[in-house]
Amino acid sequence: MAVDHAAAEVDHLAAERAAARFDVEAMKIAWAGSRHAVDVADRMARLVASDPVFRKDNRTMLSRKDLFKDTLRKAAHAWKRIVELRLTEEEASLLRQYVDQPGYVDLHWGMFVPAIKGQGTEEQQKKWLPLAYKFQIIGCYAQTELGHGSNVQGLETTATFDPMTDEFVIHSPTLTSSKWWPGGLGKASTHAVVYARLITEGKDYGIHGFIVQLRSLEDHSPLPGVTLGDIGGKFGSGAYNSMDNGVLRFDHVRIPRDQMLMRLSQVTREGKYVQSDVPKQLLYGTMVYVRQSIVADASKALSRAVCIAVRYSAIRKQFGSQDGGPETQVLNYRTQQSRLFPLLASAYAFRFVGDWLNWLYTDVTQKLEVKDYSTLQEAHACTAGLKAVTTSATADAIEECRKLCGGHGYLNSSGLPELFAVYVPACTYEGDNVVLLLQVARILMKTVSQLTSGKQPVGTMAYMGKVQHLMQSKCAVKTEAFEARALRMAVNCAQNIGQASNQEEGFYERSPDLLEAAVAHIQLIIVTKFIEKVHQDIPGHGVKEQLQNLCNVYALYTLHKHLGDFLATGSLTPKQGALANEQLGKLYAQVRPNAVALVDAFNYTDHYLGSVLGRYDGNVYPALYEEAWKDPLNETVVPEGYHEYLRPLLKQQLKLSRL
Ligand SMILES: CC/C=C\C/C=C\C/C=C\C/C=C\C/C=C\C/C=C/C(=O)SCCNC(=O)CCNC(=O)[C@H](O)C(C)(C)COP(=O)(O)OP(=O)(O)OC[C@H]1O[C@@H](n2cnc3c(N)ncnc32)[C@H](O)[C@@H]1OP(=O)(O)O
Numbered sequence: 001m002a003v004d005h006a007a008a009e010v011d012h013l014a015a016e017r018a019a020a021r022f023d024v025e026a027m028k029i030a031w032a033g034s035r036h037a038v039d040v041a042d043r044m045a046r047l048v049a050s051d052p053v054f055r056k057d058n059r060t061m062l063s064r065k066d067l068f069k070d071t072l073r074k075a076a077h078a079w080k081r082i083v084e085l086r087l088t089e090e091e092a093s094l095l096r097q098y099v100d101q102p103g104y105v106d107l108h109w110g111m112f113v114p115a116i117k118g119q120g121t122e123e124q125q126k127k128w129l130p131l132a133y134k135f136q137i138i139g140c141y142a143q144t145e146l147g148h149g150s151n152v153q154g155l156e157t158t159a160t161f162d163p164m165t166d167e168f169v170i171h172s173p174t175l176t177s178s179k180w181w182p183g184g185l186g187k188a189s190t191h192a193v194v195y196a197r198l199i200t201e202g203k204d205y206g207i208h209g210f211i212v213q214l215r216s217l218e219d220h221s222p223l224p225g226v227t228l229g230d231i232g233g234k235f236g237s238g239a240y241n242s243m244d245n246g247v248l249r250f251d252h253v254r255i256p257r258d259q260m261l262m263r264l265s266q267v268t269r270e271g272k273y274v275q276s277d278v279p280k281q282l283l284y285g286t287m288v289y290v291r292q293s294i295v296a297d298a299s300k301a302l303s304r305a306v307c308i309a310v311r312y313s314a315i316r317k318q319f320g321s322q323d324g325g326p327e328t329q330v331l332n333y334r335t336q337q338s339r340l341f342p343l344l345a346s347a348y349a350f351r352f353v354g355d356w357l358n359w360l361y362t363d364v365t366q367k368l369e370v371k372d373y374s375t376l377q378e379a380h381a382c383t384a385g386l387k388a389v390t391t392s393a394t395a396d397a398i399e400e401c402r403k404l405c406g407g408h409g410y411l412n413s414s415g416l417p418e419l420f421a422v423y424v425p426a427c428t429y430e431g432d433n434v435v436l437l438l439q440v441a442r443i444l445m446k447t448v449s450q451l452t453s454g455k456q457p458v459g460t461m462a463y464m465g466k467v468q469h470l471m472q473s474k475c476a477v478k479t480e481a482f483e484a485r486a487l488r489m490a491v492n493c494a495q496n497i498g499q500a501s502n503q504e505e506g507f508y509e510r511s512p513d514l515l516e517a518a519v520a521h522i523q524l525i526i527v528t529k530f531i532e533k534v535h536q537d538i539p540g541h542g543v544k545e546q547l548q549n550l551c552n553v554y555a556l557y558t559l560h561k562h563l564g565d566f567l568a569t570g571s572l573t574p575k576q577g578a579l580a581n582e583q584l585g586k587l588y589a590q591v592r593p594n595a596v597a598l599v600d601a602f603n604y605t606d607h608y609l610g611s612v613l614g615r616y617d618g619n620v621y622p623a624l625y626e627e628a629w630k631d632p633l634n635e636t637v638v639p640e641g642y643h644e645y646l647r648p649l650l651k652q653q654l655k656l657s658r659l
């Protein structure tokens, strides 16, 4: 008798959900942060999912031009809905997230507006922000150039003050000074915050931000002296190709003096340069803001991939039956669990550390308002380091989820190839991850060097103050092992650098070790913030227990993966390392019955997941089968090109065989 496998698969997810040992609704609240956050996200996700304009299942089949036009259409429609429904800022931002298609609006709201808010004077904010808020202008963030991205101080574009006309002259002196990469620049933006070297009274004062109009507000044509366009197709089908990353050159373009962003420094009518009494690093403030939001974004991307892989692993069966009985769900294989459950735990870990980072960012911003700059370094180290560690781990994890879904994971309809292609540049944009980790390492070295002078480290570096204890102790407690590992790696680096002929040379020579020390420090922060979270009062049947399990999985998996560091620094003994691995296996067994419910708690709609493998109803096989027929290649039974290339070939072979 034929078995209806499709019906059986659907039942599987229902059975998984019934077996869960905790209250999923309460876990949704723990994940989202509050009942309100669950409700508003749910409302916005459903609003998007139910609107045919926001359809995205055909995205990978569109040409670049059609995809870009589709992005413009979606952005305009989203804005229309935001205005019609009078959505709040929170609702509007969620709506954009669920539209889930990179486009100029991301940079307009994500970087152009924050740059003006952070670096513009009150007067400048009054003038420009209302225009941006109503989309009367569209802005982007034009910093990176063809020749320099990481080294911001190496940018070449010039902004030379002309006291005769009270204007700045913006110019691209070389090919390598062409702005290159800014999202939204290629085709959509009318304005940009342009970063350029400020030159006045014959002196170069380094990089500053300027608001520059690029295109006519009448017909969108480039203004005189402005050359601009798109930089070309990018990795993956669909994916980030919806974004018009652009190229821009200036030929002596004049802007009024008051379009220099003047909160941090000013140029007077006479051309005198005046530095405000604020640290010049605030110029990098927009990047700090975006880096913290990228950390929150990491947990979203990772949880989407994990949701797809967990649900599909509960549906997919291979082997395990000798006599025609049911085969084993691949989720039951220990290897599948040991690859997948650490990623599930990481999604939760990144979510909570992202929340904490958002708190830190808000706190630092409030302090800056009252001219307290004491936490600026902490904000830089945490945003740079967490951005680097979470994006690298997430990109790797999405690819691992694709492999965990076997062959079907390679299909566009699984959603995973596009998710990876959209996500992977996060390891590069807003600061290459290696460059950012080296920033963390510099701060670690500075902190170690200050220990001898008795200066007590604060914030996330405070553990380094326990240097006497941590350098000697045998670590029984989990966090202590993480602290000892991070501190000992940093101290080793500092000692090695100290032996070099000069500090810079030593830093350069030891940079691979410094990277690892920075990663150890950041992993300590992630583990610590997860532990702090599970120590909070978390309501809901079984919710705290599940989070405790996931926290242990994250910590022990990280420990297992980096066991070499823990052993080499003497922070753990080989026996402790082996015990940790034993413990990990037991934890996976506890996660197993709860896995499907733990991904349900992300509360993603099928539209947002965009995956036939991750469907909530588990009806994977009919959906996969149906999806295949939608491919444009299946529009005709006999393919285009048959008469030109296949038929002559086949006829020729037929003739030859008759000879
Ligand atoms: C589909 C979208 C998906 C996800 C996005 C989700 C949410 C985001 C929301 C909106 C955004 C929308 C879309 C995002 C997608 C793409 C956008 C991408 C945009 C970009 O990429 S913009 C360009 C980014 N560029 C960089 O990040 C460049 C990296 N380089 C640098 O930051 C600096 O050059 C570097 C490496 C820090 C070096 O700086 P510098 O040359 O000045 O020298 P030092 O190293 O000596 O530093 C001097 C001193 O300053 C301190 N410091 C450095 N940086 C900072 C900082 N940011 N804040 C505070 N302090 C800083 C440093 O520690 C030194 O201190 P010291 O003197 O030692 O005390």
Ligand SMILES: Cc1cc2nc3c(=O)[nH]c(=O)nc-3n(C[C@H](O)[C@H](O)[C@H](O)COP(=O)(O)OP(=O)(O)OC[C@H]3O[C@@H](n4cnc5c(N)ncnc54)[C@H](O)[C@@H]3O)c2cc1C
Binding pocket: 107, 141, 142, 143, 144, 147, 148, 149, 150, 151, 180, 181, 182, 183, 240, 245, 425, 428, 429, 430, 431, 432, 433, 434, 435, 438
């Ligand atoms: C999708 C996407 C969107 C972007 N959007 C924008 C945007 O909107 N606006 C904008 O201004 N920019 C944007 N960028 C540019 C982005 O910020 C830069 O690409 C990024 O900062 C990295 O700089 P780079 O390209 O110069 O890399 P490079 O610095 O050239 O990196 C090349 C290699 O050199 C290594 N390296 C560099 N310096 C060091 C060092 N000191 N020590 C050790 N190794 C080093 C790196 O690790 C890397 O392996 C975007 C980029 C991408 C990919």
